[in-house]
Amino acid sequence: METKINLEDCYLNKETMQYCCWNQNEDGQIVYEETPAFNLNGTYDILADVCGDRSGKVKVTLKEKKLSDFEQVRVLLAGVKNQEIYILPVTDVQSDCEFTIDTSILLPAMEYGRNKSVRILLETIADGQYFRYRLADKGRAKQDKDLQKGKKAWICEQACSEKLLLTQEGAKDIAYTLCVYMDQKGRWLFGLCANWRIHKMTQMCHLRYLTINKNLLKLRLVTDADKYGYFPDKVLFRFRSKLEVEREAYSFTIRKNRLRNNLRRFEAELDLDQVEWKSLYWDVLVVFLNPKTGDRYEASVSMTRNYRLFTAFLYSGKYKKENGFFLYPYNTSSKNLAFQYREEGEYDRWDFRMKEMVAFFLYRLLKPYWDSQQIQLVYEKFCMMAQDNGYYFFKYCMENGEEKRQKNHIYYVIDKNAPDREKLRPYKNRVVDFMSIRHMIYMQAAKLLVSTDTRNHLYAMRQRGSILKRYLRRKDLVFLQHGVTALKKVDFFYGKGKAGSCNLFVVTSDFEKGIIEKYFGYAEDEIVNSGFARWDVLEDKSEGLREILIMPTWRSWLENATAEEFKKSDYFRNYMELLNSRRFHDFLEKNDLCANFYLHSKFREFMQDFSVESKRIRLIAFGEEPANELMMRCKMLVTDYSSVCWDVFYLDKPVVFFQFDREKYEEAHGSYLDMSKELFGECADNVDGLLTYMEECAAGHFVIKPQYDAMRTNFYKYFDDQNSRRICDAIVEKWGKKKEEEKADEQE
Structure with a gap:
């Protein structure tokens, strides 16, 4: 019978200085005993060697002290994060300096406890005094180059358990292994380490040389994975996609494979003419093989800081195609080698x-001057729009004296050819042309960014070798969002x-705030529950109009697809079937309706591929008309997974979901909602089903059904048109304090 351990009784009670531990009685059952209070006289390091095997037994060899030096000895494991104390039984004493401890009892404690790393200690009693000793080997730590660089040395040969599968709330099952490892100070620890992390720390491959000569890509790589029983079996050039079926890969030819001083150096070559190219990202992966176990692991190729700088700013090599597309290397946010294949701009x-x-x-x-602004x-x-939360936040600031209150100079950045630029004419002195020299200077000097998007949208999204873009990472950002975070996993x-x-993360309800705290990891003071700035101007303008809005979102597996690839997709086929359906045309005629089909910004280049025969259907390219206006004018919304559904639902209008590819979407993106149960509208997976629900909506005079109307209070906190003010209040509170602290520091 499996024994359950009550973890609440397995760690130190700091108030009473008592703790509970478990032992096995004669029947093999785990029992608890409470130890008497004690006064700790000190904690020191003691020279020792620690090694384990997969049975859970760990051998400890003392090199300075003997067990006979102490009256009593007990093995403690202290949690690194919150100092919880676990006690391990000593199962075998080989000599006065060697003994074995059993870690198998530790697995359930670490699996369900709050610690994933514990420090190994000896608690001793000698002459009536209590001492604790940290097991350590500082000499070994000084000789380990990785440790001296601040890296943890995960030691695969020292694994103390077979793979252990843990389930984390809100995450997929993750395989863990209990390992022995050493920190930078040379102290021994046990760590419950995810297997992917063990592989990442031990099967590493580094780039030493890269060149593109006409159609030949050549890499020179080095790895020390042989120490851990792995060697490079293959090198792959793989297309990056969230859908497994689209991750097409090509094998490099491995040459000059040599092992010397535990370092394996080898070259890999690839004929780029043999690749069937897709845009945008391609990764280089080394497949490591353990010949004893047959285990395989794919590792990215890391780049040193110097090589990253060289590749970004000095290396001009590229592979160019006749269609104007080109391939060039870059480093990812994880400092790994990857390539972009895109049109040259x-x-x-x-x-x-x-x-x-x-x-x-x-x-x-003039840095002091610019910074003082x-x-x-x-x-x-x-930087192509002025119709979302960013515009309405800026408009509120200009019209309500927020520059004076926030003690900032507030500017709006937009492309000089953007259709929405005319809306900013009243504030022309506060408008900056995108990618102008003025824009580049202001970007470097900016103290705060406020946007519906990430920092990268403030600059050219894909540019080779920018010297300024790297400064964006340091800027504080208020994230206004496009829409409610719920239907797509983006944490x-x-x-x-x-x-x-x-x-600062702007949200719209306690429901959404819970998602951001639970899945995104933000603290309460990093979230403002204010509602969206654009909702301040939302009002129902559908009276006297007969419009419906069809507004689907994009698909990650179609990003950067060619026109031919896009036209072969389920996405294009289903919406073309709807737009040209005789039943749909009859529905519009019968109800005297017009349909506005608004394509997502990432698919704007494909708008020309859509065609309709009915005069009651308008095809609207991204940016041609404000999405806000279309939502306010419509009677109902048809969408798939787009966050605009929350705006229309906010206006108390019905939403119908068209999810013909939900299974594929769940695989690629996932959702924080159970879309089979928690959507606030009917959901169809084919055109006929969609039209049935649309006909029901029209027959019901476009009134939300009672079961969906009851959900509104859970999804929205405010309906008072004061969202922009609440966002500004949060900025003043958060950054106003920061300015006061900086000013105080300067005066000191």
């Missing part, structure tokens, strides 16, 4: 790099500490 030219250099030196020349930049997607990118992280 105006920001890739050398003359643009010179423009960057001018802006860089102008800022540096307290610049705040507001912008939206690609892998927008989560705290991730590439798209922010300093």
